[in-house]
Amino acid sequence: MQNAFENGMEQLAKVAKLKNFDKDLIARLQQPDRDIRISIPVKMDDGTLRIFEGYRVEYNNALGPYKGGIRFHQDTEINEVKALAFWMALKCAVAGIPMGGGKGGITVNPKELSKGELERLSRGFVQKLSDILGPYKDVPAPDVNTTPEIMAWMADEFAKITGDKTGAVITGKPLDKGGSEGRGSATAQGGFFVFEALKKELNLPEKCKVAIQGFGNAGSYAALIWKKAGHTVVAVSDSKLGIYNEDGLDIEKLIEYKKSTGSLSGFLGVKEITNTELLETECDLLIPAAFENQITNLNADKIKAKAILELANGPITPEADEILFKKGIPVVPDILANSGGVTVSYFEWDQNLKGEHWTEKEVFNKLQPILDDSSKKISQRAKECNTDLRRGAFILALERIEEKMK
Numbered sequence: 001m002q003n004a005f006e007n008g009m010e011q012l013a014k015v016a017k018l019k020n021f022d023k024d025l026i027a028r029l030q031q032p033d034r035d036i037r038i039s040i041p042v043k044m045d046d047g048t049l050r051i052f053e054g055y056r057v058e059y060n061n062a063l064g065p066y067k068g069g070i071r072f073h074q075d076t077e078i079n080e081v082k083a084l085a086f087w088m089a090l091k092c093a094v095a096g097i098p099m100g101g102g103k104g105g106i107t108v109n110p111k112e113l114s115k116g117e118l119e120r121l122s123r124g125f126v127q128k129l130s131d132i133l134g135p136y137k138d139v140p141a142p143d144v145n146t147t148p149e150i151m152a153w154m155a156d157e158f159a160k161i162t163g164d165k166t167g168a169v170i171t172g173k174p175l176d177k178g179g180s181e182g183r184g185s186a187t188a189q190g191g192f193f194v195f196e197a198l199k200k201e202l203n204l205p206e207k208c209k210v211a212i213q214g215f216g217n218a219g220s221y222a223a224l225i226w227k228k229a230g231h232t233v234v235a236v237s238d239s240k241l242g243i244y245n246e247d248g249l250d251i252e253k254l255i256e257y258k259k260s261t262g263s264l265s266g267f268l269g270v271k272e273i274t275n276t277e278l279l280e281t282e283c284d285l286l287i288p289a290a291f292e293n294q295i296t297n298l299n300a301d302k303i304k305a306k307a308i309l310e311l312a313n314g315p316i317t318p319e320a321d322e323i324l325f326k327k328g329i330p331v332v333p334d335i336l337a338n339s340g341g342v343t344v345s346y347f348e349w350d351q352n353l354k355g356e357h358w359t360e361k362e363v364f365n366k367l368q369p370i371l372d373d374s375s376k377k378i379s380q381r382a383k384e385c386n387t388d389l390r391r392g393a394f395i396l397a398l399e400r401i402e403e404k405m406k
């Protein structure tokens with residue numbers, strides 16, 4: 001299977017062919033402005049020293065400072081971070097916010113570290129990168145396995161080193177440390193606004209049966225939001241297993257249950273299923289909200305959902321995209337569907353620099369029209385070119401980046 005960066009480049013090549021974009025623009029977007037690899041020494045609790053490998057990829061800053069999350073995962077490697085940084089550049093363009101694309105990561109299973117070790121590792125990441133980070137240079141945020149607390153440690157480390165106390169160097173901070181209202185649920189809430197904007201076009205019923213892969217930040221908030229809006233969430237999963245109930249899951253209870261037991265296993269009144277079965281569940285809407293490369297040429301043919309909305313980044317490979325397109329299953333692409341996260345991150349940055357604090361209502365009232373407008377424009381581009389929404393989204397993003405780069 002291709003790695004995530006190769007997938008991203010294949011998507012770019014397809015759009016370049018379809019729309020005849022300027023060759024120089026495409027060449028510039030075939031590699032990041034720079035990719036930085038660092039080693040982070042951490043004194044472990046038992047007195048030994050461990051060296052962790054970290055990355056920051058600054059992909060493109062035509063529209064504004066590099067912007068993108070930091071992932072802590074044992075499988076994180078440079079190609080994954082490059083792919084995520086590339087998609088961030090396009091995502092910020094799709095959202096029409098003045099930010100460029102970047103991404104970071106550390107190869108680590110954070111569940112194996114104590115809290116103190118995790119804090120030293122997070123601060124170590126900033127120590128190594130303090131020269132290139134900054135509110136007007138490169139602004140990280142959370143991603144898989146990174147929490148508001150980790151963002152607060154990083155912001156504090158940056159303030160200690162540089163004296164910049166605005167907090168605008170990093171987003172996704174806790175509320176009492178300059179975080180924005182609504183940032184926690186922003187990715188899922190934004191996905192829901194996009195779903196509402198495109199629901200008719202996706203030929204979905206008024207009330208949908210929904211299956212969600214991944215029950216972390218994006219997935220659990222999505223389950224809550226879709227359920228509160230009257231849809232039926234029939235299945236969810238985490239890295240260990242999935243659970244299913246045809247009549248719908250009690251999401252509030254499930255969130256409490258997962259918090260107290262650390263697992264979905266043993267939740268009453270459900271059937272336990274595998275992640276493979278979850279993806280192939282009979283439903284109206286499938287929401288991948290875990291990792292890349294989940295729907296591939298091996299399982300795309302077995303998908304029974306009527307539509308897919310990508311809250312995860314890169315969950316569908318280019319080969320699977322073609323299969324789904326032929327099967328008539330529309331895909332709302334990641335760079336639109338999960339762009340609510342980075343948009344509210346941009347709001348946080350803006351509030352920090354202006355010394356303001358907006359209510360959650362204000363935040364979502366600003367977010368919804370942005371996503372409505374992007375959804376409409378992307379759908380138009382797709383129709384004009386007789387193509388899918390992913391290519392429509394790439395076209396809109398490339399138009400905006402090209403205009404600025406010129």
Ligand code: NAD
Binds near residue numbers: 213342
């Ligand atoms: P998270 O760490 O909070 O949650 C990840 C979830 O995926 C966990 O429940 C984990 O158990 C589950 N998981 C891991 N491996 C799995 C597997 N093989 N099958 C099923 N589930 C699995 O991370 P998150 O922040 O929710 O991010 C999830 C996805 O959403 C990522 O692709 C991320 O890049 C994307 N995303 C997140 C945000 C955000 O604001 N958090 C914004 C944009 C995009």
